[in-house]
Amino acid sequence: MPKIFTVAGGDMRFSSLAAQLADEFTVYAAGFDPGIIKSHRVTLINDITKDLPEADCLVLPLPVSNDGSSLNTPLYEGTIPLELLLKAVKKNGTVFGGKISEDIRSIFEAAGFKVFDYLEREEMAVLNALATAEGALQIALEKQPCTISGQNILILGMGRIAKSLIRILSGFGCSVTIAARKYSDLAWAEVYGCKELHISELLYSDALSKSDIIFNTVPSMILNKALLKKCNVSCLMIDLASKPGGIDINAAEGLGLRAVRALSLPGKTAPVSSGRIIGNTIKNILNETE
């Protein structure tokens, strides 16, 4: 098992992750302004050009970089070139990152490091989906002037986020309808006590007009203008799918409908949990590769 971790860059998820790793390991942090890291067990590196220790594991943020050359450091005034980080890892050490591009992967692999993308792990995706679903519920509670209990909810898609949403909503007395394409997804909807609708029938059913809230989880255009026209004017639409999303937000606004695009929810609404999820995923990877 490794002993020394360096967490370099990222948002509140990663400052939280550093603090959590410090319960078990020696942890250095870089790419954060002073005051961001609250745990006194984490050593903040002030001058990365000089003080950088060689860690067993380097944890890079999600995404690792926004421009392909410098580290993604939203909580840091300075700039850290990715190449500088090659000195941050011991020989044969391990590098973790999220959404690692092929170019960045090459840089670290060429230096002899093992490279893992925690975002590709299924357990990370599952627990992220749960945090996303909670964030989506929070938006719904905030935006709706009425209780969620008793409302008609339509969920587009039946992947991880949809399943987490169904689970969370099960304590509210909602009527939940799942619109999906695969018959097996509709079978799961039945198992989870939802009404089911083949997505091709959206136009012909009354599901849209009856819905009080619509959550989209499908990352391709579903609610186009023709379908939006069937929605109730008081309906709240929340698009949880990554870009380009599945709701034509412009068309919705043109029709006077309330449509919200909610991206990267876990990082915003539950950074501590998100940090824990990334940390646990990293530990799972280490367990499996030992």
Add this chain to the structure above:
Amino acid sequence: MPKIFTVAGGDMRFSSLAAQLADEFTVYAAGFDPGIIKSHRVTLINDITKDLPEADCLVLPLPVSNDGSSLNTPLYEGTIPLELLLKAVKKNGTVFGGKISEDIRSIFEAAGFKVFDYLEREEMAVLNALATAEGALQIALEKQPCTISGQNILILGMGRIAKSLIRILSGFGCSVTIAARKYSDLAWAEVYGCKELHISELLYSDALSKSDIIFNTVPSMILNKALLKKCNVSCLMIDLASKPGGIDINAAEGLGLRAVRALSLPGKTAPVSSGRIIGNTIKNILNETE
């Protein structure tokens, strides 16, 4: 069945109630600034001294009055003396209000009207508790930097709000503990899959120190300084009980604990539902007295 309603004063719950009653009845509204009432089926009375029609039913707000003499009109620039409203009801008509004082009740009864306090109705209390529980969950989602799923929740009391909270939380994978005084309440906790704790054992158990969120629903001091000292510093406390509440907020702040007093949640977080609840309660009263 009555045909004409006048809704006089109140907050967004009552403007919404007016709009909802207008689906079935002729509805006048008074005590609202122009623009507040959105439904074009509701007739807004501009000059209450002149244009006031005689309604079968007069609906007064919650509370009816803050000073004992003038109507509670938070959405109106002017002032309406309660006595003016005696002209707003037909002979033998009915007056509804919330938290009606004996004095105000006398004024209307002396004029020959039937007077009902919708706040005294059990169905109103039950549905208000559900809306309160949703509001409390919204606060928890907003204030916690982690997911609710997986947290240890302690609920003080086992009345209507507690039962609604348990129900809503059942879809989150929380571990919920109920602390209550009556053995029958602890039995209900068992039915609803919660851990149970006699409230007298709070000091000696680890329930407080293990809790991530504590909801108080008991309207008498429970979490005093001695008990607060046992709470985890990262714990979030939400006091849902009416004043004086059950958490010593000052002591909590002194100890660096996060404690929130959340009053009148349904009116704030779910005014449309609250309006519907009041409307349905009024219709139930009318059904029973016919």
Add this chain to the structure above:
Amino acid sequence: MPKIFTVAGGDMRFSSLAAQLADEFTVYAAGFDPGIIKSHRVTLINDITKDLPEADCLVLPLPVSNDGSSLNTPLYEGTIPLELLLKAVKKNGTVFGGKISEDIRSIFEAAGFKVFDYLEREEMAVLNALATAEGALQIALEKQPCTISGQNILILGMGRIAKSLIRILSGFGCSVTIAARKYSDLAWAEVYGCKELHISELLYSDALSKSDIIFNTVPSMILNKALLKKCNVSCLMIDLASKPGGIDINAAEGLGLRAVRALSLPGKTAPVSSGRIIGNTIKNILNETE
């Protein structure tokens, strides 16, 4: 706290109760054939006329007696006159029993004992209701040739058993309708995500004809012949109310409907839990009276 208990008579609930009490106390048992009491920590009294010790607490069965004079001992070949049991309790000792008649209460009170009826305790009623609801679900699973998931369930009444049934059924994807008389009960139905129906509207709604399973919990005649005629021929009816019950079983059979009277379910389907419930109730009583 008392130290010595004698459990006298009763069914498997009471043999189980004796074994459970023996974890904490010295326990004697009487009114059971050899072999019924499995715990070696319980001392079975063979000759009650000679070997009867004086206990701090005497636990009598539910009901205490079927004929008013001898102990209710379904698991015992012999007969035990109630009066013989006066010698089984210490001076100032305590007697517990279920459904104690005034006459029997007098016998023991006249001898100077405190007498408590555990059946009158609310926590006992609540947990019994949960066990009853589980037994009712078991019957439904056994009698229905289809899954419970996806069925339309109608529950008559909204008391303890109904609330437990709703809770248990919440994991199945059923559509549950509550028919009740009180508006506050219908409000609770809404909180628990059920459809609601005033019981006076049963005749005019399609709730009966659409139901796959009907559970009655109301102890007065609800489903008379006129209403039974509206039920679907494949519907399963389970009457959980104490006699005379709320379903006209004869009329149902005449109409070719499947109607089951299910009485005393906890004692039959969950004797161990029932014993535990009685034991905990007795301990609560002792806690309160100390």
Add this chain to the structure above:
Amino acid sequence: MPKIFTVAGGDMRFSSLAAQLADEFTVYAAGFDPGIIKSHRVTLINDITKDLPEADCLVLPLPVSNDGSSLNTPLYEGTIPLELLLKAVKKNGTVFGGKISEDIRSIFEAAGFKVFDYLEREEMAVLNALATAEGALQIALEKQPCTISGQNILILGMGRIAKSLIRILSGFGCSVTIAARKYSDLAWAEVYGCKELHISELLYSDALSKSDIIFNTVPSMILNKALLKKCNVSCLMIDLASKPGGIDINAAEGLGLRAVRALSLPGKTAPVSSGRIIGNTIKNILNETE
């Protein structure tokens, strides 16, 4: 869309399927004794050698054959050679069956028919898992002398049956632990509010000794003698995995443990639902191939 179906052989699921298909299609049935088919809309073929019509679709049972040459007809006194059924389908017609062997598939394909195995469909597997989970709960309710509520449940595996079991158990106040091998399965356990345990840690944790009920869903040996020795003597074990199953039943009995092998539950406990599931799967296949 096809118009004429022949349902040939099978158990009560298939007699029920025939009746259900008759709501929409012309349906013949063969391979059933008189009196088995209750629906008067289904035409029973008495002499299959003479009266066999040419159907658009032939529905064969699950499994199609037990000996490779004759139809599986548990509800029929006679024997039907599979080859006879080649005359039961129109030119270019379609044949459906469950667990079709390569040999049997060849026979029908050689005759020019399209052949589909409904058991290979994911939606069929999902809904079968739900029916299996209900059957497993029924066994647990029948075998346990206590309520399911409040018990510690251990589920081995996190596939379709486990997910359905979790869902059904969510209304009971159980503490459910999932033991699985994949980290993503453990993540799902967290989403569904369960405790999680890597299956490799079974031997070292107290999960086995604390469990009141263990459901196995893994089709390979998990609970061998060494692990069984850690189980509580009052524990009930239900093996839901297809042969050879995952519990060493002989070893369990040798240790005095209650272990039940529960195979083909949906066909036994919910034949009507099973028939509907097969029917819907067949209709899905027809929809997709049109």
